[in-house]
Amino acid sequence: MKILHRFIIGLWPLLAVVACTQDLELSPVSSMTVNSFWKTEDDAKGGLYGMYGRFRDQAANNLYFWGGARSEELSYGLQASEGRERYFENTLDVNYAGPNWLRLYTVIHDANLILKYVPAINFVNEEDKNEILAQAYAMRAYVYFIMSRTWGDVPLSLEPTEGYGGESTFRARTSVEEVFAQIKSDIDQALTLFPGNAFPSGRSIWSKPAVNALKGEVYLWTAKRMNGGSADLTAALNALKEVQNADVALLEDFDRVFRYDNKGNQEVLMAVHFEDLESGSNYNNSMYIRGDQIPVNTTEEVKAMLGTGGGLNRWAPSEELRNQFVEEDQRKDVTFVEVYTYDEGNNASYYASAVLKFRGFEDAGARKFMDDVILYRYADVLLMMAEAKNGLNQDPSAEINEVRQRAYGDDFDAHVFTGGTQAENDVAILKERLLEFAFEGKRWWDLVRFGKAFERVPSLQNRSGQEHLLLFPISESTMSLNSKITQNPGY
Template sequence: MKKSIIKMGILAAFLTVQSACNTSLDLDPTSVITNASFWKTEDDAKGGLTSLYVKQRSLASLNLFIWGEARSEVMEWGKVSGTLDYDRYYLNTLSSVSAGPSWQAIYSAINDANLILKYVPTISFANESDKNNLLAQTYVSRAFLNYILVRTWGDVPIRTEPVEGAEPSVIQKERSPQTEVFKLIKEDIEKAISLYASYGFIKSRNYWSKAGAQALKADVFLWTAKRLNGGTADFQTALGACDEVAKADVSLLANYADLFKYGNKNNKEVIMAIGNRELESGNNYFYNLYSARLPNEVDPSTNEIIGQTAGGMVWTVTDLAKNQFKVGDLRKAASVLDLAAPGFYPTLILKGRGTVISGVRYFTSDFVIYRYADVLLMKAEAKNGLGQDPSAEMNQVRQRAYGSNYEANKFVNGSKVANDAAILQERLLELMFEGKRWWDLVRFGKAFELVPTLEGKSSLKHLEFFPISEQVLSLEPLVKQTSGY
C-alpha cells in the first residue's frame, strides 16, 4: 500500500510538471525522468487510469453542463443570488474575453490517456484481459474527450502524443478540421470495442464499458450523420450501435423518479455515469441549482421533499422549458419543484440534489453520461433518419413517462420533420439538466429557432460553437480564433 501511495504521489507530481510544460518552452523536461521510473508495473498502469477518471470527474462537476446545456433555452437567472457570470451562457453573450471554460483541462485528461496508450502496452499484467480492459477504457475516454472538444469548438488540435518534454512540435498544434477529429474519435471507439472481452460492466457503471463505448458510438455517428453529411451510412451505424447496447444488462426502470435517488446509483438504466461520493469529491453543478434560502412558511409536506438545503441557486429552469411538460407527465415532479409558499422562490431542480449527512447536504449525485432511455431516443432518431418508424422506441419512453395517462400521449408516426421535432422535444423532457440539451439543439439544427436569445441570428453560424479564450490564444500561438468571434 505504501508503495502504491508513493507512486501515486510521483504521478501527481509528474502530471503537474506536464501541465506546466504546456505554458512554457523553457522548462527543464524533468517529466522524462519521472516517466522512466513510473511506468513499470500493473499498479502504475491502474494509477494512470485512476488519474484519467479523476480528471473526467472534474470536468463533469460543472464544465460538461456549461458546454452541453447552459446555452440552451433551459436555463435562466435564479433571482436568489448573483449570476456568477453564468448569464453569459443563457444570454449567449460569449466572446474571446468572456469565453467560458477553456479546453486546457480536457487536453490535460487527453494527455493522461496518451501516456497510458504509450506505456501500458509494454507493461506485463497478471491477466491479459485486465490489460485489454484498461486500454479499452483509455481509448473510449480519449474518444469521449475529443467528442466534447469537437462539439464545443469545432476544429481543434489533435493530440495523440503525450507531452513529456519541451519539444515545440508536440506542445504546439494547429486546429485540425472536424473531419480529422471525428476520424480519430471513431478509430478510438472501434479499438475500445475490440478490446473489451464482453458486455459486462467493470466493477460498476462508473467505468467505461463496451456498452458505454457503443452508446458513445451511436451518439458520434448521429452527429456526423446530421452535421457532417454522413447521411444514411452513419444513421445505419448509429442504429446498429444502439442495438449493441441492448446486449448489456440494461433496461428502463419502472419509475422515472427512482433514477435519481441517491441510494439507487448504478441502477440498470445507467450505462455510464461519472461517480461522486461525499467527502471524496466537491459539489457538482447542482449546487447552484438548489437554494439555501427558503421561506419559513414552507408547509410540512413540501419541507419533507426538500430536506436540508444548501446552495447558491444562481440559475434555474425557464418557464419555456418547464411548461413543456404536459399534464400527467410523471417526469416533471421528479425533475423540478415549485414551492407553494408566499413570496417569490425559484423552481428547485430535484434531479441531482445529492444526500444529507448530519444535517449537511452534499451535492454528489453521479453525473450520468449515458442511460438506456437516452439510447432508445438515439435509436428513434437513427430510425427516423433512415425513414423507418420510430414509434416503438418513443413509446417505450412515453409509457414510463405518462403511466396511466399513456394512451392519451402515445406517439404516432408522422413525417420525418414532424418525428424529428417530437424526438427532440422528448429528449428535452427526458434528459433535462443532464448536460445534453445544447448539443441536441446543435445536432438537430434548431438552436437558432428554439433558443430565444439566438432568434434572428441564424446567419451567425459561429455561435453554435464556443469562442477560444484569450488565455488559450496566448499560450497556443498556432491556434487561431474561431471565425466570427
C-alpha cells in the first residue's frame, strides 16, 4: 500500500476544492455518475482520498468538541471564548448544540460509495483492492462510533445517497444497539480484508493494528455502557493484544510523540494528517498564546517554552487538570505551561496557561498549528488493556507501569502502581488516561465510559441524574432538515 499512500498524499492540495464544493451541499448526494467514475484503480484511490479529506475537515476541530471539550480539562482563556465555554460549562442546547452530524455523513457517504463500486473494479493486485475496502469499512465504523457516543441513536445509512428520495435522503434515527451491531460488523469485515499488520508510511490511513485498537475501544464501550459484560471485555482485550504483534512501542521521549517533524512514529497507530501548505490549522490554534500577550515580566524559562506565540487563547488548561500533575511527571511540561507574572518584589501572580503538547512549529516568525490529530497510539492500547483486565478481575499493573515508567523516568520507583480493589484500579486507570491523553480528544468519552462524568466535571457535579447530559442535543437546524429526526429526551 505504499503506492496508494503516496497517491493520497500527493492529492492533498486538492482538498480545498473538494471542501468548498462540499460546503454547498445540503445532503451528501453523489453528483458523480457511475458512467463517469468508479471504473479504474485510480478512481478507487481518488474516492478513498476524498473520504480521508472530508474526515480531516471534521478532525480539525469538531472531533475535539465531541470527544474532549465537555470534560474537566478546559476552562476560560485570555481571549473571548466565542461560545466555547458552552462545552465545559455543559450548557449546550438545541440552539447551540455544537457541530451537527451532517458533514460526518459525507464521510460515510464516501465510504459507502467505495463499498458499493470498488468490488467491481479490476485491480492489478487484489490486495490493493482489499485494503481500500478495509479502509472504507474501518472509516465507516469509526465515524458511526463517534456519532453513537455523541448523539446515541443516529440514522444508519449503508448505501450511498445517489438521488433525492424520501427513504434514501430522509431517514429516522436507528437504535444505538443496531448501530453498534453494524460498527462491530464493519470492524470484522475490515480485519478480514487487511492482509497483515504492516503500517502505511505516515500511519495516517487505517491499518489492521489501528482497527484492532478501534475494536478494543468499541468493545470496552459496549461492555461498560451497553451491558456487554465479560464477553465484550474479553473481546476488547484480545483485540488489543493483537496490536502488540505489530511494529509499535512507546517512544522514550514523550514530547517526540507529538512533534511535527516526527509524524508517523512508532507509537502512532492512526493519525489524521495535517501538513504545511496542504491544510489549515486545527483546534490547537485556540489553546496557545498570541505573541503580544506573552508578558515581559514572566520567567525566561516560560518565554523559552512558549517560543514564538501564536493562535488565540480562547480556552486553556483548567486548574482542575493542572493540579493533577506532579512535578516528577515528565508529561506535565510537555502538556501545558503555566504563565506567572512577577512584580518588583518578585511576587508571583497567575496570568494564563497554554497547551504545549500540540504547539506546531515556528516558521518565519509565525507559529503554525499543524500537528497530526492522533486517533490511536500505543499508550492508549496499554491503558485500554489495563481497563479490560481490571474489568475481568485480572491484574492491570504491568500495562499501567509501562506507561508510568516513561512518565516518571528516574523517579519511577516512587510511582510504581500496585493493584488494589477493582474500583481503586479503575480510579487509577482513569487518572492515568487524563495525564497521558490530555487535549487529545478522549477525556469526555473516557468519563462517560467509566461512569464518572458527573463526579469529575465541575459543571456537572450538582446535576447527577440528568443522564441526557451525557449525550449532545440534536440541533434545531438538523431537525428542520429532516422531520423524521426527534430530539434526545431532556433537551
